[in-house]
Amino acid sequence: MATLASLPEGDSLSFTRLQEMIELSAGNLITHLRRLEDAEYLETEKSGNGAASRTQVILTAQGREALDNYAASLRNLIEGL
Numbered sequence: 001m002a003t004l005a006s007l008p009e010g011d012s013l014s015f016t017r018l019q020e021m022i023e024l025s026a027g028n029l030i031t032h033l034r035r036l037e038d039a040e041y042l043e044t045e046k047s048g049n050g051a052a053s054r055t056q057v058i059l060t061a062q063g064r065e066a067l068d069n070y071a072a073s074l075r076n077l078i079e080g081l
Contacts, residue, residue: 001042013058
């Protein structure tokens with residue numbers, strides 16, 4: 001989520017590029033993306049078929065807000081130490 005949030009709002013990353021950036025196996029990344037998509041924190045857009053298929057991943061406004069709230073909670077925790 002943090003990787004996607006670092007992009008300008010509305011921009012996306014390809015599945016392959018996201019996988020390279022966060023160094024997860026394809027299977028692990030798919031599992032995480034499905035859960036985040038179920039929570040409506042991100043969307044995936046698929047195009048093409050077979051070897052030519054391409055998946056784009058984009059953070060939703062709801063996902064950006066959830067990440068912002070999470071980061072604020074962490075900052076409050078750290079400030080309280």
